[in-house]
Amino acid sequence: MDDIDLKILEMLRKNARESLANIGKSVELSAPAIGKRVKQLEEKGIILGYSLKLNHEKLGIRTKAYIILKIHQSSTLKTAYNQIAHLTEVQRCDRITGDDCLCILAFFKDNKELITFLERISQYGVPNTSILLES
Amino acid sequence: MDDIDLKILEMLRKNARESLANIGKSVELSAPAIGKRVKQLEEKGIILGYSLKLNHEKLGIRTKAYIILKIHQSSTLKTAYNQIAHLTEVQRCDRITGDDCLCILAFFKDNKELITFLERISQYGVPNTSILLES
DNA sequence: ATTTTTAAATCGATGTCGTCCATTTGTAAT
DNA sequence: ATTACAAATGGACGACATCGATTTAAAAAT
Numbered sequence: 001m002d003d004i005d006l007k008i009l010e011m012l013r014k015n016a017r018e019s020l021a022n023i024g025k026s027v028e029l030s031a032p033a034i035g036k037r038v039k040q041l042e043e044k045g046i047i048l049g050y051s052l053k054l055n056h057e058k059l060g061i062r063t064k065a066y067i068i069l070k071i072h073q074s075s076t077l078k079t080a081y082n083q084i085a086h087l088t089e090v091q092r093c094d095r096i097t098g099d100d101c102l103c104i105l106a107f108f109k110d111n112k113e114l115i116t117f118l119e120r121i122s123q124y125g126v127p128n129t130s131i132l133l134e135s
Numbered sequence: 136m137d138d139i140d141l142k143i144l145e146m147l148r149k150n151a152r153e154s155l156a157n158i159g160k161s162v163e164l165s166a167p168a169i170g171k172r173v174k175q176l177e178e179k180g181i182i183l184g185y186s187l188k189l190n191h192e193k194l195g196i197r198t199k200a201y202i203i204l205k206i207h208q209s210s211t212l213k214t215a216y217n218q219i220a221h222l223t224e225v226q227r228c229d230r231i232t233g234d235d236c237l238c239i240l241a242f243f244k245d246n247k248e249l250i251t252f253l254e255r256i257s258q259y260g261v262p263n264t265s266i267l268l269e270s
Numbered sequence: 271a272t273t274t275t276t277a278a279a280t281c282g283a284t285g286t287c288g289t290c291c292a293t294t295t296g297t298a299a300t
Numbered sequence: 301a302t303t304a305c306a307a308a309t310g311g312a313c314g315a316c317a318t319c320g321a322t323t324t325a326a327a328a329a330t
Contacts, residue, residue: 009187009194016151016185021316033279035317048188050151052144058181059144066231066238081269092240095269096201103201103265105227130238134216134230156287168308170288 001046004029008037009047016050056107063108064132067118071100071125080124089117100125136181139164143172144182151185191242198243199267202253206235206260215259224252235260 004027011023020034027034041047056064069084071077077100084104085093092105102125108114118127139162146158155169162169176182191199204219206212212235219239220228227240237260243249253262 009189013187013189014184016187019316020318030280031316032281032318036278044193045190046193048190049149051186051188052148052151053183053186054144054148055180055183058179064229066229092270094199094201094267096265096267098265101265103267130231130233130236132229132231132238135227154287155289165309166287167289167310171307 005037005041008034009041012038012047012050060109061107062110063114064135065106065108065114066130066132067104067106067121068128068130069102069104069121069125070128071102075124077102080121084121084124087117087120089113140172140176143169144176147173147182147185195244196242197245198249199270200241200243200249201265201267202239202241202256203263203265204237204239204256204260205263206237210259212237215256219256219259222252222255224248 007027008023011018011026019031020038021031024031024034038047069080071080077095081093081095081102084090084102087106089106089108090104091107092103094103095101096103104121106114106117108117114129118129121127142162143158146153146161154166155173156166159166159169173182204215206215212230216228216230216237219225219237222241224241224243225239226242227238229238230236231238239256241249241252243252249264253264256262
């Protein structure tokens, strides 16, 4: 990891489909050199993958919510986490300090979907929901 | 927006550097056809860009925190939002329901950086911090 | 100080990829 | 049936990614 690697990451963060040739021009290195560096960044696990920035509203998302889930004594945090983190609506799921809590960020088409979601996760704990108004 | 577009988005979400030719094979369409569809998805603003999934820990991030910022009466939510959302440490910044609050997700190299950040945003409101333990 | 070793870059070659244009196909409307 | 329009195909061409061989450069060892 040197300054050139950082520059590569910065450029790919801005546009993950940027060509290696173009990146090469910016850092004054040949395309194969960039290719090898990127491959190494992947192998080291620094680059985990390449993804999309989407306009969720245009895909029908009308409700986004943070849900703090206070886990029941009867349930374990780990199982709750594993079950919830992979649900399609969930964008982030983090264990946080304080009481045994999960902080869940999830996107929904409508409020009905949100309610269904809340009912589903209620088996693991008590949800406290905040709707996102502006992002 | 049809099923093919959805499939394209799904494939690019998994790997934004996937070649148009490969996507074409999956949906049984030619590469130029995929190229045009992707371009349209960009022009419609559905695809906002292509980005990186990074392992932040391997880049020196040791502290991640959610910070609920209860905005002062003296400060306006809008100015606070605009100032804070663009700080380098900030990953997400959302206005949420309830009191005049911002929910900030931010990453830090160490706790010292977190403290500096909290001091900086204290001019806009009262921060309430939860550290992320597991993601 | 010289040699050896290693990592990393360049160069040239090759196959793949993305994009352009002209043409074709398919669908909906009159 | 004719027209009109949107979208896909196919071929061509320039750009791109990747491979192997070679060169360069810096660090390690003698």
